[in-house]
Amino acid sequence: xxxxxxIDGEWIAGSEAFRSINPSNTNDVVGEYARASADxxxxxxxxxxxxxxxxxxxxxLERHAILRKTADEILARKxxxxxxxxxxxxxxxxxxxxxxxxAGQIFDFFAGECLRxxxxxLPSARPNIGVEITREPIGVVGIITPWNFPIAIPAWKIAPAxxxxxxxxxxxxxxxxxxxxxxVDILHRAGLPKGVLNLVMxxxxxxxxxxxxxxxxxxxxxTGSVGTGKRVAAASVExxxxxxxxxxxxxxxxxxxxxxxxxxxxxxxxxxxFSTGQRCTASSRIIVTEGIHDRFVAAMGERMxxxxxxxxxKAGTHIGPVVDESQxxxxxxxxxxxxxxxxxxxxxxxxxxxxxxxxxxxxxxxTEATNKMRISREExxxxxxxxxxxxxxxxxxxxxxxxxxxxxxxxxxxxxxHATHFKRNAEAGMVMVNLPTAGVDFHVPxxxxxGSSYGSREQGxxxxxxxxxxxxxxxxx
Ligand code: NAD
Numbered sequence: 001x002x003x004x005x006x007i008d009g010e011w012i013a014g015s016e017a018f019r020s021i022n023p024s025n026t027n028d029v030v031g032e033y034a035r036a037s038a039d040x041x042x043x044x045x046x047x048x049x050x051x052x053x054x055x056x057x058x059x060x061l062e063r064h065a066i067l068r069k070t071a072d073e074i075l076a077r078k079x080x081x082x083x084x085x086x087x088x089x090x091x092x093x094x095x096x097x098x099x100x101x102x103a104g105q106i107f108d109f110f111a112g113e114c115l116r117x118x119x120x121x122l123p124s125a126r127p128n129i130g131v132e133i134t135r136e137p138i139g140v141v142g143i144i145t146p147w148n149f150p151i152a153i154p155a156w157k158i159a160p161a162x163x164x165x166x167x168x169x170x171x172x173x174x175x176x177x178x179x180x181x182x183x184v185d186i187l188h189r190a191g192l193p194k195g196v197l198n199l200v201m202x203x204x205x206x207x208x209x210x211x212x213x214x215x216x217x218x219x220x221x222x223t224g225s226v227g228t229g230k231r232v233a234a235a236s237v238e239x240x241x242x243x244x245x246x247x248x249x250x251x252x253x254x255x256x257x258x259x260x261x262x263x264x265x266x267x268x269x270x271x272x273x274f275s276t277g278q279r280c281t282a283s284s285r286i287i288v289t290e291g292i293h294d295r296f297v298a299a300m301g302e303r304m305x306x307x308x309x310x311x312x313x314k315a316g317t318h319i320g321p322v323v324d325e326s327q328x329x330x331x332x333x334x335x336x337x338x339x340x341x342x343x344x345x346x347x348x349x350x351x352x353x354x355x356x357x358x359x360x361x362x363x364x365x366x367t368e369a370t371n372k373m374r375i376s377r378e379e380x381x382x383x384x385x386x387x388x389x390x391x392x393x394x395x396x397x398x399x400x401x402x403x404x405x406x407x408x409x410x411x412x413x414x415x416x417x418h419a420t421h422f423k424r425n426a427e428a429g430m431v432m433v434n435l436p437t438a439g440v441d442f443h444v445p446x447x448x449x450x451g452s453s454y455g456s457r458e459q460g461x462x463x464x465x466x467x468x469x470x471x472x473x474x475x476x477x
Contacts, residue, residue, distance in 0.1 A: 002032045003181045005040060005201055008047035009194025014040060018202075020177055023090035023321040024311040025356035030088045033177040036200035041169070041210035044198035048140040048167035049216050051195030056137045056165040058193075063163060064114040069190040071107035074100060074155075074183065081151065081182055086312040088176045089150050090320040090359070091275045093313055103155035103183065105442045106459070110159035113461070117164075128477045135468035137165035138242060139218035142211040144171050144204070144232070146224040147323060148278045148381075150179035156442070157221050158183070158197065160463035168197045169217065171208050173224075175323060177201045204228065215239050221458075221466065222246070223280075226379075226451065233454065244455035244466050246280065246447060248379040249407035251437040252400035253283035254422070256393055256413040257291035263434050264292075264412035265299045268385075270436035271410060273307065273363040276320055277383035278327070280452075281408040281430070281438035284385045285376050287396045293389050297367055300387075301347050309362055310354055322359040322382055331382030334375055335364055343369040343386055371399045379405070393418050401427045406450030410437040429453060 004011035016035040022028035036044075074081065082097030091099070119134040141161045145153045154172060161168050172180035184199040200207045208228075211217050212235035219242040222232045229245040236243035253271050255264045271283035288296050312320030322328040328351075335349045349364035361383060369376055369386035376386055390396045400409055409428035413419050419433045429448035430440065440446055445457035456465035 002034055003177070004034045005036045006184055006188060006197070006199040007040060007044045008198070009188075012040065018174065020088050020175065022087045023323050024087070024313065024358045026358060027356065028087065030084070031178050033181065033201050036202040036207050038206050038210040041171075041200045041207045042214065044169045044200050045140060045211070045214050045216050047195035047198055048169050051193060052139055052167045055167055055193060055196045058165065060114045060117065063165070064111050066187065066190045066192055067107050067111035067114065067159060067163060070183070070186050071104045071111055073186045073190070074107060075104035078104065081179065083313065084182065085150050085179045086320065088178045089147065090312050090323050092317050092320050095275055096312070099149060099152045102442050103151040106152070106155040107159050109443050109460075110163040113160070114163050124474060130475050130477060132473045132475070134471050134473070135164070135464060136471055138467065138469050139166065140169060140216055141166045141467065142169050142171070142217040142220040144208050144211065144220065144222045144224065145173055145180070147173035147175040148275070148280070150176035151183060153223050154180050154183055156446070156459050158187070160467045161221075162192075162197065164464060164467040166219075166467055167195065169200060169211060170197065171200050171202070171204075171211060174201070174203060212236070217241065219243065219466070229454070242466070244458070246453050246458065247451070248405060249280045249282070249448065249452050250285060250377065250379055250403045250405045251281060251283045251408045251410070251428070252285045252287050252403070253410040253437055254396045254400055254412065255286065255288040255292060255296055256396065256411065256415065256418060257289045258414045259292060259412035260414060260434070261292070261295060261299055264296060265303050267410065267412055267434065267436045268300065269303050269307070271438055272365075272385035273304075273319055273383045274436075274438070276322055277363070277385070278323060278381055279438045281440070283408075283410060283437040284380055285371070285400075285403075286385055286387045287390055287399050288387055289390055289392055289396060293387075297346060297387060300365055304347050304363060304365060307363060309352055309360055311356060311358065319363060319383060322361050325359060327382060328359040328361060331361055331380060331384055334378075334380045334382070334384055338366050338369070338373065338375040338384070338386065341373040341375065343367070343373060343375060349384070371402055377403065397422065397425060401425075404451040405448070407448035407452040408432065408437040410435065429457075
């Protein structure tokens with residue numbers, strides 16, 4: 001059965017369909033999905049525009065109930081939805097279920113936020129005049145998401161958009177439509193009025209572009225690559241629309257001589273290789289001071305030997321497959337580039353055969369890398385990391401910050417002085433001390449700086465900054 005797009009409250013088949021394939025087993029078709037056209041995208045935008053006046057004035061209890069119901073259903077179905085996610089994206093079942101739970105928690109959080117909408121009342125600078133500051137929804141929000149977090153990223157954009165009274169046109173990544181379809185189905189059945197949330201699955205160059213080109217999309221929230229982010233920015237400036245970009249990373253993880261070795265290795269392995277290294281917050285630059293370098297590299301090698309790379313759904317798998325063939329080729333190309341640049345491939349990097357045909361890659365660790373090499377400067381987006389040897393903390397911090405990106409930054413140390421200094425001076429939106437660079441909570445701000453992000457933060461109460469616009473009203477008493 002072909003899963004359809006949702007436009008103006010109706011499930012629409014369209015003229016074309018596409019298949020989603022399981023990267024752990026390319027013989028397994030996860031599902032068939034209707035491919036929306038540019039006209040479908042325009043119809044979805046018109047529906048969202050028509051639905052906005054009523055939804056923006058809907059009662060907070062109605063919004064609360066729909067988001068609450070959605071959270072409850074996602075959490076009740078976490079095993080089934082987590083399995084679907086792992087089948088379509090290739091992260092392990094534990095990771096797939098974990099991400100699904102996080103999506104449920106996000107809807108739960110924003111169900112609560114609907115009941116906490118607040119403004120401010122201030123005296124004017126002039127006598128007998130009062131000033132009220134309130135937040136209002138923006139209008140039609142376009143949501144464009146990447147493939148690597150198929151349920152959490154849609155959740156952390158859709159939930160606040162609806163909570164604050166906006167209507168939505170949502171375009172998920174073509175590789176992973178299943179989880180997106182599932183949450184739209186849940187929200188639809190939870191009682192959203194027609195047109196409030198529209199799903200248009202399909203190609204970025206067609207459906208996404210139609211969203212960028214429409215003057216009726218009042219805000220776009222985008223997560224994906226730097227290249228597409230720049231297109232979103234240029235088109236949004238053209239239309240004078242609000243936009244928010246979350247893009248790539250080249251996140252550093254610093255290991256100092258005084259680190260607890262097992263804490264450092266655990267955090268580095270998690271940062272670099274879990275979720276197959278396909279996280280914007282993954283660490284692919286491991287910056288290690290001289291005194292611990294050799295011990296750290298040896299311990300990493302030992303730990304990496306114990307990592308099981310296999311079918312994402314198999315019990316005991318630590319690392320699932322790469323998402324598809326083109327990403328696998330990109331990872332392999334960077335492994336070849338690293339060798340050509342003179343880094344030493346210390347562990348892994350081979351393509352693996354398993355019981356089923358899939359995109360299996362042994363996590364790769366380079367040593368003797370410098371921060372000038374392409375493997376240290378460009379986002380690889382796979383299970384490939386490079387160790388850069390440095391003299392001391394000062395050099396480690398300088399190397400950590402010497403990157404065009406600024407999403408997440410981590411350090412392993414037992415020194416309060418260095419941990420405190422690093423938290424203050426890391427040029428990143430998120431800093432982790434003795435923790436992996438990836439793995440963030442659902443109720444606090446998420447985002448970066450420099451080339452990684454543009455606009456206000458996502459998640460937690462900070463999401464209101466993007467999904468609302470502020471009004472200042474003056475009244476003569
Ligand atoms: P991508 O840029 O190729 O695609 C992202 C989305 O944009 C997809 O839905 C795609 O269809 C759409 N798109 C493509 N062309 C478009 C166009 N012309 N107009 C409008 N939309 C278009 O990115 P991807 O490969 O899906 O995701 C991987 C990237 O996402 C990595 O760079 C990763 O770092 C980044 N990412 C960032 C974060 C973060 O929060 N910073 C989180 C996850 C992923």
